[in-house]
Amino acid sequence: MGNDEMSKLFAEWNKTELESYLIEITSTILAKKDDQGEEGHVVDYVLDKTGMKGTGRWTVQEAAEQSVAAPTIAAALDARYLSGRKNERVAAEKILEGPEMSQLSVDKKQIIEDLQAALYCSKVSSYAQGLAIIKAASDKNGWDVDLGLCARMWRGGCIIRAQLLKGIAEAVGKDANLANLMVDSGFAADLNSRQMAWRRVVTLGIANGIAVPSTAASLSYYDQYRRANLPANLIQSQRDFFGGHTYERTDKPGVFHTLWDTSHKALDDVAGRTAGEV
């Protein structure tokens, strides 16, 4: 798709559940002819180095501080950092290989529908992470933040103003103890009906060597959050092996340490142990 066709698509998307300021201005940007006397569109002359003012940086740092997973936001920040290493990337392109681009056997209309669904799901996942950071900080500091009011605040001049925020305000407004935005019944239904399209977009990109870091990270978040059981039992076993960090069991209460091999000795007081370094 050329810039003008993409501009029209973003204008169409701006009439759907994706309606937002950023979708709207993207449509305008893609249509803009060059203003420095060259052929074609401005966007094709803009250097692919993204600046930042620090908001992404401290959001990621604060998420880590609050022990909250924010992979979409982290991936977006990292994409900015990698964009800044233009000279390294130009050199690396001559050295590191990708796949042969496949002749995509999927339908163009289908891809566009899938992209719309994947973008919507990724936005929900991203907002779920952002709200979780705010909630964690609020709980820890006793701020008693009203997340519904918070979502309603991002309007007017705010660059993240979006149709989606109305639904978010309603979801968190009707259940102040909602564990995560994704498990609200409305958003869960949206995600469930779109998750296959989301997977198709991410796998199509990865198979063809096109990085989709934030879309992929959003889906990783979803796929981890919806699992009662994760392979973290192996990590925790490793931690007990190399650092005597102990573990809990699934079948009985208490704190345990295993003598994994002959080099291990019993810990005298497992319960009182705060463990060594990782």
Add this chain to the structure above:
Amino acid sequence: MGNDEMSKLFAEWNKTELESYLIEITSTILAKKDDQGEEGHVVDYVLDKTGMKGTGRWTVQEAAEQSVAAPTIAAALDARYLSGRKNERVAAEKILEGPEMSQLSVDKKQIIEDLQAALYCSKVSSYAQGLAIIKAASDKNGWDVDLGLCARMWRGGCIIRAQLLKGIAEAVGKDANLANLMVDSGFAADLNSRQMAWRRVVTLGIANGIAVPSTAASLSYYDQYRRANLPANLIQSQRDFFGGHTYERTDKPGVFHTLWDTSHKALDDVAGRTAGEV
């Protein structure tokens, strides 16, 4: 594969380029029979909640501080945070859906070979990120860190000791100005010959609803780093649209601001502008 079969595989892998302390102890862990009188293996009774002592947290925070992308490390940290939300995950599993598990049409031997290749590539990508953090901090603070010596330090009692670190020490030892571990000729050849297997593992996981956050993030890093041109030109255009943050062009030097729509006014002194908030 059952635990005993996986234990044998890790023991085999420990004779290859994957040889490391963590691979070795994983083999031992998987083979360990329960020590609390139950049937089967200890690992299956270990609760999937992973603790941490803060090393992952501050690594991610410091990477952000140094403007260095560290998506593998961030994904691993986030996986720990998500593992900690056990109760939420148990509830979410009843609400959020994944794909029907496909009958995998790929060959078991092929999957195992692909997994070995994907794990090796992800390790290289992860070490590339970690070394980039240390290099950035060293450059910024004038520490003059010898990265080759640094890589050789992680041996003996260190839990990340690995065969791979010998190759890393050689690569950074022979070129102190190496921009990134991945573009060393030896590691580049390794990655190029394995990148298709890496893609197969990640897409197989995502298509089947199995989160592979760190493996996927490692590949995202590779696929972004090897691109001379990234879509960051659109992001930078958006930043100029909503915040007048200006941009550079690909065809001439200077700092530019576009009057994207009728609401925009010329910035009097574009070159002197340090831009507003994101």
